[in-house]
Amino acid sequence: MTTSKRIEWSDAMLTGVAEMDSQHHILVDTLNEVSTRMAESSVDPMFDRVTRDLLAYAIYHFDTEELLMQQYGYAEAAPGEAARHLAAHRGFAERVVKLRDDARTGKPGAAVALLRFLESWLVDHIMTIDQLLGEFVCRHNHAAAGIQAPDRNADELR
Numbered sequence: 001m002t003t004s005k006r007i008e009w010s011d012a013m014l015t016g017v018a019e020m021d022s023q024h025h026i027l028v029d030t031l032n033e034v035s036t037r038m039a040e041s042s043v044d045p046m047f048d049r050v051t052r053d054l055l056a057y058a059i060y061h062f063d064t065e066e067l068l069m070q071q072y073g074y075a076e077a078a079p080g081e082a083a084r085h086l087a088a089h090r091g092f093a094e095r096v097v098k099l100r101d102d103a104r105t106g107k108p109g110a111a112v113a114l115l116r117f118l119e120s121w122l123v124d125h126i127m128t129i130d131q132l133l134g135e136f137v138c139r140h141n142h143a144a145a146g147i148q149a150p151d152r153n154a155d156e157l158r
Contacts, residue, residue: 007031007119007122009025013028013127015126016134016135016138017068017133017136017137019064019068020061020064020068020130022136023057023138024061024130026057030146031118031122033050034118035119036048045122046156047069048104051096053157054118055094056129058093058096059093060094062092065085065089065133066086066089068137069082069085069133072136074136077136078132078154081129081132084129085132088129092121092125095121096114096115099113099114099117115126123129
């Protein structure tokens with residue numbers, strides 16, 4: 001089975017929020033494990049377990065991000081961005097369940113489609129939507145501490 005290359009973790013993926021960054025790193029490592037399993041076989045029982053675990057952890061991670069959004073008033077401060085973030089989480093879960101079910105039933109190309117979707121979605125989500133949330137949380141924390149925080153995307157959060 002042909003699979004995509006592994007995702008290499010880099011500091012560019014850091015959001016500045018330790019809990020999010022730690023969970024992102026775990027998601028990247030788990031996705032790389034899925035990639036390894038897929039190279040072996042999409043019908044391998046370990047593949048099923050690893051993809052199930054990945055989805056469960058992704059949902060746990062989304063809950064963490066959504067709690068941060070509530071805690072810091074993200075929806076009030078940036079309603080459009082918060083709504084897009086929540087919609088991205090819901091869309092991810094629905095798409096992964098569908099692709100995973102297709103792969104489990106042996107639909108041709110479904111396992112590779114699942115891996116490619118996971119790789120592109122995760123990296124894109126971390127590098128865009130999660131960066132905005134991280135910057136918002138960091139600005140809030142710096143403001144609470146009386147520190148002027150760097151403001152890379154201020155226009156997007158107004």
